[in-house]
Amino acid sequence: MSVQAATMTPARPKRRKRVDYLPYVLISPIGLLLLAITVYPAIEAVYLSMTNASLLRLAKAQFIGLRNFVRMTADPIFLDGLWRTLRWDVAVVGIELLIALPIALFLNMTFRYRGFVRAAVMVPYITPPAVVGLVFCFMFDGNYGVVNDILVRLGILDSYVAWLSDPTASFWVVVTAMVWYGQPLMALILLASLQTIPGELYEAAAVDGAGKLSQFWHITLPHIIPTILFLVLLRTIWMSNHIDMIFVMTTGGPGFSNYTEAVYSFQLTNEFEIGYASAVAVVLAIILMTCSAFYVRHLAKNVLAGSSS
Amino acid sequence: MSTPKRRNGWGTRNVLVAIGATAILVYSIGPFIWLFIASITPEATADFDTPYLSDRTVTYLPTDPSFANYYALFQNVPFELYFRNSAIIATGNMVLTLIVASLGAYGFVRFRFAGRSSFLVAMLVAYTIPSVVLLVPLLVIFRNVGLNNTHLGMILAEATHAAPFVLLLMINYFSTLPKELEEAAQVDGAGRIKTLWRIVIPLSLPGLVAGGLLAFIMSWNNFLFAFLLTSTTQVKTLPVIMRQFALGEPAVWGVSAAGALLSTLPVALIFLLFQRMLMSGLAAGAVKG
Numbered sequence: 001m002s003v004q005a006a007t008m009t010p011a012r013p014k015r016r017k018r019v020d021y022l023p024y025v026l027i028s029p030i031g032l033l034l035l036a037i038t039v040y041p042a043i044e045a046v047y048l049s050m051t052n053a054s055l056l057r058l059a060k061a062q063f064i065g066l067r068n069f070v071r072m073t074a075d076p077i078f079l080d081g082l083w084r085t086l087r088w089d090v091a092v093v094g095i096e097l098l099i100a101l102p103i104a105l106f107l108n109m110t111f112r113y114r115g116f117v118r119a120a121v122m123v124p125y126i127t128p129p130a131v132v133g134l135v136f137c138f139m140f141d142g143n144y145g146v147v148n149d150i151l152v153r154l155g156i157l158d159s160y161v162a163w164l165s166d167p168t169a170s171f172w173v174v175v176t177a178m179v180w181y182g183q184p185l186m187a188l189i190l191l192a193s194l195q196t197i198p199g200e201l202y203e204a205a206a207v208d209g210a211g212k213l214s215q216f217w218h219i220t221l222p223h224i225i226p227t228i229l230f231l232v233l234l235r236t237i238w239m240s241n242h243i244d245m246i247f248v249m250t251t252g253g254p255g256f257s258n259y260t261e262a263v264y265s266f267q268l269t270n271e272f273e274i275g276y277a278s279a280v281a282v283v284l285a286i287i288l289m290t291c292s293a294f295y296v297r298h299l300a301k302n303v304l305a306g307s308s309s
Numbered sequence: 310m311s312t313p314k315r316r317n318g319w320g321t322r323n324v325l326v327a328i329g330a331t332a333i334l335v336y337s338i339g340p341f342i343w344l345f346i347a348s349i350t351p352e353a354t355a356d357f358d359t360p361y362l363s364d365r366t367v368t369y370l371p372t373d374p375s376f377a378n379y380y381a382l383f384q385n386v387p388f389e390l391y392f393r394n395s396a397i398i399a400t401g402n403m404v405l406t407l408i409v410a411s412l413g414a415y416g417f418v419r420f421r422f423a424g425r426s427s428f429l430v431a432m433l434v435a436y437t438i439p440s441v442v443l444l445v446p447l448l449v450i451f452r453n454v455g456l457n458n459t460h461l462g463m464i465l466a467e468a469t470h471a472a473p474f475v476l477l478l479m480i481n482y483f484s485t486l487p488k489e490l491e492e493a494a495q496v497d498g499a500g501r502i503k504t505l506w507r508i509v510i511p512l513s514l515p516g517l518v519a520g521g522l523l524a525f526i527m528s529w530n531n532f533l534f535a536f537l538l539t540s541t542t543q544v545k546t547l548p549v550i551m552r553q554f555a556l557g558e559p560a561v562w563g564v565s566a567a568g569a570l571l572s573t574l575p576v577a578l579i580f581l582l583f584q585r586m587l588m589s590g591l592a593a594g595a596v597k598g
Contacts, residue, residue: 019423022501026416027428030409030472037469038435041446048445058449103333111326119584120337125591126580128530130548131569134555135340138347138562146343149367180340188588241439244532248552262441269537274445285442292437300430303417303480 042285049279055272068279077256077264078280085240085260091175092182093235097228099179100186105220107187108194118191125184133248136177140164167257170250174258178245186231193227194220234295237288341573347566349374352381378563379571386550387542388568394460395529395546396575401464402528406471407521414479415509419488436473443469444537451538458544466534471527475520478590482516483509519590522583526576547572 049068053061072078107118124132139146142162151157163169197220205215241262246252252263259267261284268277350371382388417429447466448457456462490512494504510517532548539545551572554565580587 020420023416023420023422023425026420027413030413030432030476031428033405033409033465033468033472034432034435037447037465038438038443041443041450042438044446044450045442048449053449055448058452106329106333109326111323111330113330117330117333118588119581120334122580122584122588123337123341123577126526126530126576126587127573128532128548128551128576130530130532130551130555131573132340134551134565134569135344137555138566139340139343144367144562146367180336184337185591188591237437241441243441247536248532248555251556262439265441266444266533266537269445269448274449278442278445281439281442281445285439288439289434289437296430296433296437299433299477300426303429303477303484304426 045278045285046282048275049282051275053275053278055269055274061275064275068276069283071276072279072283077259078261080256081259081261081264084258085262087171088175088242088246088258088260089236089239091171092178092239093232095175095179096183096186096235097232100183100190101228103183103187104190104194105216107191121187122184124181127181129181129244130248132177132181133245136173136180137164137249140173164250165254167254170254171258174246174249177249178239178242181245182235182239186235189231190224190227193224197223233291237292237295240288241284341570344566344570346371347563348378348570349376350563351375351377352561352563378561378567381561382564382567382571385564386568388550388571390542391545391547391550392571394544395548395572397460398463398467398535398546399525399528401460402467402471403521403525405464406468406475406524407517410472410475410520411479411513411517413476414483415505417480418483419491432473432476436477438469440470440533444533447534448537457538458541460544462538463534463544463546464528466538467528467531470531471524474527475524478520478523479513479516482513482520486512515586516590518583519586522579522587523590526579529576 048061050063050065051061052064052067103121107114107121140148140163142148142160142165145160145163147163148157148160152160161169163173201219202215205219210218240260242260243262243266246258246260246263247266250258252259252267261280265277265280265284268274268280346369350368351373413432417425443466447469451457451462451466456465486509491504491508494508495501499507530548531546532552535546535549536552539549547568551569554568
């Protein structure tokens with residue numbers, strides 16, 4: 001029995017000669033599952049990206065080398081899509097931060113019913129994105145939307161606006177919906193970061209006569225900057241391959257005005273052009289996975305260090 | 310809940326806090342209140358055959374509120390079928406994910422073995438493969454092996470995201486458990502599997518509940534895979550129907566609102582009942598390792 005206990009003790013310099021199979025047995029189910037549902041499909045995607053496969057005549061798919069990638073360089077929808085993706089990322093992540101930070105600072109104060117307010121803040125994040133899309137379509141509807149009604153009553157608008165039929169307006173409506181849905185996660189993680197700031201720092205600053213704004217600038221902000229940068233990176237990656245909200249609310253339209261690269265690839269798939277769709281997706285994935293390499297390294301280091309204690 | 314600090318000028322502070330809290334509540338809950346009002350406002354004309362047309366006007370307080378829209382929802386849309394499909398797929402995803410992820414997490418946290426860090430990095434890399442890339446090949450592969458339009462296919466597809474997420478969450482959770490208890494059990498003669506079963510699982514219950522429920526919520530809310538991999542009513546899930554509603558089919562907003570509320574109800578209830586566990590789990594699985 002003491003031999004078994006020894007296997008539990010990590011970082012023993014001398015290992016036993018016999019290989020312990022138990023850890024391999026434990027990790028193999030998830031390993032095999034991920035192999036089957038992510039690694040193998042990803043390889044298949046790379047292969048498909050070099051074919052002219054169509055979902056309608058899959059058996060006749062031909063290997064065409066890099067022709068799909070060459071096609072992209074002259075494809076205005078793809079090229080403009082790079083800019084649309086960037087615009088979407090910056091708008092959503094930027095506004096999320098502008099909304100989440102004040103909420104996190106607010107929740108970091110002590111007041112009655114704080115638990116209740118904090119729970120309410122999280123509600124948008126657990127709502128199905130498709131429901132969020134539906135609700136915002138409803139609220140911004142050109143004929144019976146509540147937003148039009150309120151704006152007209154307040155005298156801001158003269159008449160009802162068909163928000164989702166206008167390229168610019170529809171973009172901002174989808175951003176509004178996306179921000180509403182996504183900001184709670186940012187607020188939650190920022191709040192967790194704020195709560196690790198020692199209270200003595202503020203007390204000392206107050207003794208030294210620093211005002212609230214000065215305290216925020218010199219204590220709070222420097223402390224949470226790493227978390228903010230991390231969240232910006234993470235959300236930017238997520239937003240770059242986000243499809244749900246744009247597709248549910250606008251199907252990418254009007255025209256191609258909301259075609260981010262992810263939406264473009266998805267739409268090509270819906271039009272059965274899966275070879276080219278895969279090529280667009282592969283390019284996007286290469287860019288995003290390069291960005292997330294940093295994130296993976298950080299995670300792996302954390303996990304490997306954290307669990308050896 | 311902690312009591313407010315009575316400092317100088319706490320009256321002003323309380324007013325400001327009340328204003329802030331109200332603003333946050335209106336922002337976070339407002340759309341649901343509007344949805345609820347819409348769902349109990351009877352339709353002037355309920356036409357389920359003509360899309361894109363509705364006689365609705367903006368009504369803040371319905372004069373004769375009723376649940377007619379909820380009846381209409383079940384009569385005109387196979388709503389209970391979609392609801393059942395969502396429930397089957399989300400539950401299946403929860404069970405599958407929880408089993409494979411917690412076993413794997415335990416292996417990574419409690420054992421040192423050759424290839425440990427390589428396997429871990431490989432799984433994290435698999436986690437970062439964007440679902441955009443997986444959509445097409447999963448569609449093709451599932452067609453070839455007959456998994457398209459099946460509950461099992463949907464469960465597997467949604468595990469691409471949920472399984473690595475819960476793996477991270479459980480690694481994080483197991484790391485916080487003192488291993489002395491496990492060692493004591495083994496000194497007392499319990500085998501390793503028995504230790505896992507008798508000591509680790511009961512101790513990890515909060516983590517397992519959080520991981521399982523988050524997997525359930527993720528799967529319940531998933532739109533992309535559900536949209537692409539299902540084409541028959543028999544496996545379509547609620548988010549797919551929500552998009553149809555958003556397109557104005559049927560253009561009976563009161564009924565759509567009723568459907569949207571009922572689609573959100575299960576996850577909202579789960580969240581409210583387990584919010585503390587879920588909030589720490591969300592942070593752990595998403596960012597911390």
